[in-house]
Amino acid sequence: MTRIKCCGMTRVEDASYAAELGADAIGVVMTARSKRQVSLRRAREIVEAMPPFVATVALCMDDDAGFVQEVIDIVRPSLLQFHGQESDEWCAQFGHPYLKAIAMGEGASALYQLRDHPHATGLLLDGHGLGEAGGSGKTFDWSLMPKDSHQPLILAGGLTPANVAAAIQRARPWAVDVSSGIESAPGIKDPAKVRDFIGAVRGTGRVGHDAAHR
């Protein structure tokens, strides 16, 4: 079964809806470098609203260590996600489980980057180019997804309800991660797209309640 993370939550109701439909994890973006940034307080509210067994992920990108520690202490996410140029040693200093984003777009190859992050709980392969900022909403060539990693690999970058089934077929990831592909505007999730995305991953077409449920 392919796990699902729905990222970039800015509202409790959106995160709760994704969890209700069967998302395995939700994400909140903490870095000021994103238009989806939420405050520490809002992130905590979203995390606290999640039911048992739904993991919570707080995304940082080249932020300073003091801020990351505040995120751990105040938001208390299950996992951090480092989406910038952070080294393995730097990410591991907090003693908190984390995902490390790996660039798979222009000029990038997974080969060396995967070996560079042995302490990551999982590696999230995204469509941005080497040295570029993540969260570009771009897909990458799914055939480049490594087949022999000993760490769980999470496929991200430009996934939508329309392309996620083909992406899974091609890349065979442990999990998929989506943000912009289930939005009606940056940070605002579209209930029909959330439902269709989860339905496409689960292979059922549509799952859960009707959109009128909201």
Ligand SMILES: O=C(O)c1ccccc1N[C@@H]1O[C@H](COP(=O)(O)O)[C@@H](O)[C@H]1O
């Ligand atoms: O979502 C953002 O604004 C963001 C900003 C900076 C770094 C990463 C960001 N998002 C993450 O990027 C991947 C792929 O997102 P998308 O589905 O292509 O929009 C995902 O992990 C987002 O959370």
